Amino acid sequence: MSKLRLSLSCWDYDRTAALRDGTVAVDGIDLTYLPLPPEESFFRMLRYAEFDVAEMSLSSYVLSLFADEPPFVAIPAFPSRVFRHGSIYVGPRAEVSAPADLAGRVVGVPEYQLTAAVWIRGILAEHHGLPVDAVRYRTGGLHDAGRPEKLRLDLPERFDVRPIDPRETLDGLLVSGEVDALYTARAPRSFGPSGPVRRLFADPTAAERVYFRATGIFPIMHTVVLRRDVYEANRWIARSLLDAFTAAKDRVYGAIREVTALKYALPWTVDAAEETVALMGPDFWPYGLEANRATLETFLRYSYEQGLAKRLLAPEELFAPETLERTLI
Structure with a gap:
C-alpha cells in the first residue's frame, strides 16, 4: 500500500530536524517538509490553507475554533515554547x-x-x-x-x-x-x-x-494543526504525526547533553541543559495533553479573560480525539 503524501510547513527547529531529514519516519505518510518561518506559515495557512499540516500560533488556532466551520484540528505537539x-x-x-x-x-x-x-x-x-x-x-x-x-x-x-x-x-x-x-x-x-x-x-x-x-508553566507558543478536510479523510494521521513529532523531539534531549563533542555552537550548552533538567525535569519540553494540561488551561483562561475566546474552552476541545489516549496492551 502506498503512503499518503502530506505537506508540512514548520520552521527548522532542532526538535523537528529528524522529521525534516527523514531520520524519524511518519507511519503511513510520505512527508514533504517545508522549513518556513513561523509568520509565513501562519499567514499562508490562515489565509489560504496552503498546507496539509502546519505549525500554528496557539492563539490563532484557538480563535479559529469559533468559526462556523473550524478549518483546522490540532495535535498536542508544541514546536515553540518560550518564557516571555x-x-x-x-x-x-x-x-x-x-x-x-x-x-x-x-x-x-x-x-x-x-x-x-x-x-x-x-x-x-x-x-x-x-x-x-x-x-x-x-x-x-x-x-x-x-x-x-x-x-x-x-x-x-x-x-x-x-x-x-x-x-x-x-x-x-x-x-x-x-x-x-x-x-x-x-x-x-x-x-x-x-x-x-x-x-x-x-x-x-x-x-x-x-x-x-x-x-510549573513553560508557556506554549505554537501547536501543529491539520487541515480539517485532510484529517477527516484519514483520521489515523493525527496519531501518526504526534508519534513522529514526539520521537523527533525526544532525540534532542541526548544531543544537547553530549559532552564528547558539542553538537551546538554554544560553549555552555551542556551546563544549560543540566541546569534545565534540574529545574524542570528530564522531559522539560513535553508533548501530549496531560503533561500540558495546566499550561493549556491557563492560556485558554487568559484568552477568554482578554476578550479573545468567546467562551472558556477545555484543553480536550483543541485536539484530535485520536491523540488523547493510548492503546492499553
Missing part, C-alpha cells in the same frame, strides 16, 4: 521600572491576539498586579508599516485596542515616546547593547525561573 518575561521592552522616555507602572500607559503589540502578547498580559495581570484593561494597546507592524491583525477581532469595549497610523512602526513609536512599551515576540531593532530601548525585567531569566517554580 524577556519580551517586554520599554522606551527611553518611559519612566517605568515595574509592571504596575504601565497602568494607564500605551503599549504596542504587533497583534492583540499574538500568542506571546496573550501570555504577557495574563502573566502581568495574574502575577504582577497589572490588569489587562489598565493598559491602552496599539497594534501595527514592528519594523514594517501596515501590519493588520491576521484574524478579525470583536473585543469587549473595556479593552482599548486600536491600530497605529499605517505609515508608522511600533519600533519607531517606542523610540519617539508615543508608545511607552512593547509586548513582542521579536526583539525591536532599537534594543541592543547601544540601543535606547531596554527590557522591563532587567534579569528576565531570573524572573522566568521564579515564575516556573511558582507555576
